[in-house]
Amino acid sequence: MASKNSIDQTVCTDKNCPIHGSLSTRGSVKKGLVRSKKLASMAVVEIPILSKVKKYERSAKRRSRIHVHVPSCLNVKEGDDVEISECKKISKTKSFVVTKVL
Ligand SMILES: [Zn+2]
Numbered sequence: 001m002a003s004k005n006s007i008d009q010t011v012c013t014d015k016n017c018p019i020h021g022s023l024s025t026r027g028s029v030k031k032g033l034v035r036s037k038k039l040a041s042m043a044v045v046e047i048p049i050l051s052k053v054k055k056y057e058r059s060a061k062r063r064s065r066i067h068v069h070v071p072s073c074l075n076v077k078e079g080d081d082v083e084i085s086e087c088k089k090i091s092k093t094k095s096f097v098v099t100k101v102l
Contacts, residue, residue: 014041016090017071018099025097027086034080035065042094043070045084067093074098 012020036044049062069090070076076098083100090097 012071012073014072016069016087016097017073018085018087018097019071020073021071023087023097025085025087025099029083029085029099030066030096031081031083031102032066034076034078034082037070037076037078041070041072043068043076043082043098045082045096045098066096068096068098069094070098074101076101 015021016023018025030045030047032045032047034043035046045066045068047064047066049064050059051062052058053060066084068082068084069087076082081102082098083102084096085099086095087097089095
């Protein structure tokens with residue numbers, strides 16, 4: 001498994017890779033935590049949101065879960081902090097791509 005990852009890092013054939021492929025990123029850049037990594041090219045990233053509740057004059061913690069594309073050259077595991085960036089729609093639910101593992 002470790003040797004396979006090192007091969008992936010040297011040769012990246014993913015066309016939806018922001019570094020090696022033709023995918024350009026634009027729009028919002030967010031930081032979040034990888035909550036689920038069950039498929040090879042997809043992850044679920046949780047983004048914390050601090051929203052103000054006007055009625056009680058306090059802030060409430062909310063969270064948003066986003067489906068993101070994982071390029072084959074990045075080794076992303078569950079529990080990792082990642083930086084994600086908006087891109088064109090890759091599939092029905094994916095319009096974000098992982099750009100960095102923090
Ligand atoms: Zn790549």
